[in-house]
Amino acid sequence: MPTYKLTYFDFHGRGELARLIFAIAGVPYEDERIKQEQWPELKSKMPNGQMPVLEVDGKMYSQSLAIARYLANEFNLMGNTNLENLRIDEVCGTIQDLIGCYVKCVIRNKEKDETLFAEFREKDIPQYLKIFESFLNENENGVFVGNKVRSLCIYTLVCYSCTVLNSINLIRIQFSFYYPRP
Structure with a gap:
């Protein structure tokens, strides 16, 4: 199984859907929560300068709905057709x-x-x-x-x-x- 790390601010927002999917699927992941004051320093290191960011085996991906769709596909939470x-x-x-x-x-x-x-x-x-x-x-x-x-x-x-x-x-x-x- 791949290793997952989700990076987002320490509030619900656009990262919460991925957190919820991980929880429902029962899949372990690292939940890195960023404080607002940390963001300016980290922004340039994030894909497209955005969060949330999902790392899968160390490779970073952005866009909250793309992340949610990927996770839902991986954990069999999408449709059958x-x-x-x-x-x-x-x-x-x-x-x-x-x-x-x-x-x-x-x-x-x-x-x-x-x-x-x-x-x-x-x-x-x-x-x-x-x-x-x-x-x-x-x-x-x-x-x-x-x-x-x-x-x-x-x-x-x-x-x-x-x-x-x-x-x-x-x-x-x-x-x-x-x-x-x-």
Whole structure:
């Protein structure tokens, strides 16, 4: 089995999905957590100057969704067919669209304009919940893809969506029921 090392900041963010996949798969890895003040020194050493970074047997790779897809493939968390994988990618892409709404509302909202928060709560979240519900309704098994609950799309949905909703105090979810935090 290869050796894995994941490097990311010491918070959820884009590295959390890979951490969650490792935990669900029960695969050991080194979880290197970087403090904000360390980042300027490390940035030039990272592929594309970005994190998260996954090292597989010492070779470094970047891009959070590429890392998650690789890990999901390695640990049998993807679909059984190319069409199932297409649906997984479709669900993950829809989640990324929701994250884009979140970024507009929270991260780029320097003035803390309450109308953007209200739009996110009252328009965007219900809109995306309907989309996710339609994905579930299209599959007679009641899961996003095939008959496997353990697919990348559900982990992406749980990880990113719960992080988003936690951060704007719509819900409070702790990830400790999935895996222990250091």
